[in-house]
Amino acid sequence: MLTFKDLIKAKAGDPRAIEDFCLDTWETTYRFVYYKVQNREEAEDITQETYVKFLSSLNQQSTPIDNIGGYLKVVALNVIRDKWRRNKRRGTLVNIEDINPSKMASQDCQDTITERLQVEEALAQLKEEQRTILELRIIKGYSVADTAKLIGKSEGAVRTIQHRALRVLSKILTAKNE
Amino acid sequence: MNEVERKISAYIDALNAERKPERDLLTSDEELEKLAATVRQVRTLREPEMPDSDYPKRLSEAVTRKMQKKVTPRRTFGRFFKPATVLVAGLLLFALLTSWGGLLQQDVVYAMEKAVAQLENYHGILEMRTKNANGEEWVVRQVELWSEGNKYALRQDDGTLTVNNGEQKWQIRPQSGEVAILPVVPDPTRSSFDLRDEAKRAKEYPHKVVGSEVVAGRQATKLEITPPGGLSYYLWVDNETDLPIQLQTAMQNGLQTTYTFISFKPNTKFEANIFAYQVPEGYKVIAEDPGQLVATVEEAAAISGLTPILPHKAPKRVFAFENKIVLDYEDTTITESLASGSFKPAPNSALGTAAGGPLEVWWESLRWRQTGLEIQVEGPQRVELAQQIAPDLTLPDLDKQGNKGQVKVPVDMEIVKASQQQVDRGSSPWQLDPMQVALTFVNLEVTPEGIVGEPTIPMASFEVESNNGAVAVVKVSEGPIAKVYLERLIRQDETGIWTVVGYDPR
Structure with a gap:
């Protein structure tokens, strides 16, 4: 069981304390970050930055020792949003002090399930050809060339259909969220 | 081609390769940002790609370095200012910079490419260690290497010396007192750990600096290299010579090999006759048609x-x-x-x-x-x-589903996953062979109490009818089953196990 004393040691740079803390919690944090950024390279980097930010901002008053996982997610979300904001993407910074991590953690889990269901429903509304291309390209991870070969279309056609399908899907998902 | 179509496609490709998309791909274009967000949402339907098994360790090391840097009080630096402190600070700074990636990681690969290009020759001792997924090392071998241009000489632990001087290849075998003349090409010996190839690959494939470690007593920068569509592997580059010093392959078939130069001398002087063909006195020459x-x-x-x-x-x-x-x-x-x-x-x-x-x-x-x-x-x-x-050449069609046989065999994915992990750990490799899996399945149908001694339906009765790498059909010429239908349910490559999903009774 993680204690505040362990975290203070980790904050002071104690390798053993940091290792124990990371081994205990990395997977949930990594999965959360991956869910947001959808690539391993960025997920690994952001997870690392999350731990440094978390330990640097650690203080007894605001760190909920009974829900470190939830708090790590809040920090991770801030790191992601900060990066996206720097890249001129949208996203408002979440104030760590204002957030209830336990609510955030459970809410996030429910959100994930709801979001997945919404995506599945939205995909089902696409034309079959559009859905097939998005499934092959994004879910199965095939290249444009392989997708073209699989469905018997040119690479140019695959890119065009893929683009149209994403526009339609984006509209459906936006409408669902409004 | 439409620029938006191209950019969103490149964005999908980057995510598929598990790489961070280029920053300028989506900059300040609201439509593209929306589409990219949609791509990420769709992608949540697949399982996340987990990092390598050593990631937790790398993570805690990197966090430790950064936290230690943060807590180092400045006044200590001033009060105990000594050359050694400067060195430590330099190393710390180096560690910090390398873990940040960015400019320095390009410099490491660039410097390595330059150093390899300038390398006239080298002499070293290369150690090869293979371990399985349980961390048990089961092969340790050392070879001594001399390399110059396209010539090399390689001496194994048992004294066997293999030389390829570009025109001839031969092997001196002291144990049998023989000199074997071998074909110059294809030359599988050469490809085991070629410095030039490693530098080239590191440059071509996505890579990043993941740490700094001491390898064979030398400080080295650790690079993670991810070939497109492949598993990541690691290369350590000697900080002093900028040359590769250690290579660790990805875990393949439950096995991972680490090649380390435990001694390495670049641009050195060789014995004059190392690449000259000479038959030691009393040795017999055997020609294996060298071509x-x-x-x-x-x-x-x-x-x-x-x-x-x-x-x-x-x-x-x-x-x-x-x-x-x-x-x-x-x-x-x-x-x-x-x-x-x-x-x-x-x-x-x-x-x-x-x-x-x-x-x-x-x-x-x-x-x-x-x-x-x-x-x-x-x-x-x-x-x-x-x-x-062969202009009509077609590669296996991975999407071909085929039928699953007249009788479906229920599959418990939990068991399949556990079996795959077992094979990844290096045990039961027969599950990688559809013929062996079919043989076991058919014989267990014939003798449900278990296979004792030679199987009732022998291997000679089995023949692969089709195999596209993901779905296979094995024909059986005798017994109650005529055809076995198999699929690679977990991974559709050479490391994926085969599972019986159906069969046709005779």
């Missing part, structure tokens, strides 16, 4: 007695043997030999078609029969060159 380097394909045809089928691209070198011709393209070789007997693809290979017959697809090799010749193309250019020889 002849010839100037033209016509010459090769006359020596081999074959009429080779040539790709459009001209080879760098041509070697002629009796009944065999080898075309050498440096990283790829084409071997054309006289076909004899029936064509039997390796049981675990995927099957495509070429020249109207089956094509064996096995790791980096393609093999098929064409107009009385057996043709094998090995190396990175294999598909391009093979298609020039």
Whole structure:
């Protein structure tokens, strides 16, 4: 069981304390970050930055020792949003002090399930050809060339259909969220 | 092509390669940002790609370095200002910079490429350690290496010396008192750990600096290299010489090999006769048809007695043997030999078609029969060159589902996952062979109490009818089952296990 004393040691740079803390919690944090950024390279980097930010901002008053996982997610979300904001993407910074991590953690889990269901429903509304291309390209991870070969279309056609399908899907998902 | 279509496609490709998309791909374009967000949402339907098993360790080391840097009080630095402190600070700074990636990681690879290009020769001792997924090391071997241009000499633990001087290749075997003359190409010995190849790959493939470690007593920068669509592996670059010092392959088939130069001297002076062919006194020479380097394909045809089928691209070198011709393209070789007997693809290979017959697809090799010749193309250019020889060549169609047999066999995915992990750990490798899996399945149907001694239906009764790398059908010539239908349910590559999903009764 993680204690505040362990975290203070980790904050002071104690390798053993940091290792124990990371081994205990990395997977949930990594999965959360991956869910947001959808690539391993960025997920690994952001997870690392999350731990440094978390330990640097650690203080007894605001760190909920009974829900470190939830708090790590809040920090991770801030790191992601900060990066996206720097890249001129949208996203408002979440104030760590204002957030209830336990609510955030459970809410996030429910959100994930709801979001997945919404995506599945939205995909089902696409034309079959559009859905097939998005499934092959994004879910199965095939290249444009392989997708073209699989469905018997040119690479140019695959890119065009893929683009149209994403526009339609984006509209459906936006409408669902409004 | 529409710019938005191209950009969103490149964005999907980056995510598929598990890479961070280029920053300028989506900058300040609201439509693209929306589409990218949609792509990420769709992608949540697949399982996340987890990092390598050493990631938690790397993570805690990187966090430790950064936290220690943060807590180092400035005044200590001033009060105890000594050369040693500067060194420590320098190393800390280096560690910090390398863990940040960015500019420095490009510099490491750039410096390595430059250092390798300037390397005239080297002499070193290379240690090879193989371990399974449980962390148990089970092969440790050391070789001494001399390398200069395209010449090399390699001495193994048992004293066996293999030399390739670009014109001849031979092996001196002290234990049997023999000198064996070997073909110059294809040369599998060369490709085990070539410094030039490693530098080239590191530059071509996505890579990042993941740490700084001491390897064989030398401070080295650790690079993680991720070939597109492949598993990541690690390369350590010596900070002093900028040359690769250690390579760790990805865990393949439950095995991982680490090559380490435990001693390494670049640009050194060799014994004058190291690459000269000399038969030690009292040794017997055995010629294993080493082939002849010839100037033209016509010459090769006359020596081999074959009429080779040539790709459009001209080879760098041509070697002629009796009944065999080898075309050498440096990283790829084409071997054309006289076909004899029936064509039997390796049981675990995927099957495509070429020249109207089956094509064996096995790791980096393609093999098929064409107009009385057996043709094998090995190396990175294999598909391009093979298609020039057999224009009708088709690779296995991964999407072909096929039927699953008249009788469906229920599959428990939990068991399949556990079996795959077991094979990844290096045990029960027979599950990688569809013939073996079919043999076990059929014999357990015949003798449900278990297979004791020789199986009732022997291996000779089984034959792969089709195998596209993901779905396979095995024909059985006797017993109650006529056909077994198998699928690679977890991974559709050479490391994925086969599971029986159905069968046709006889």
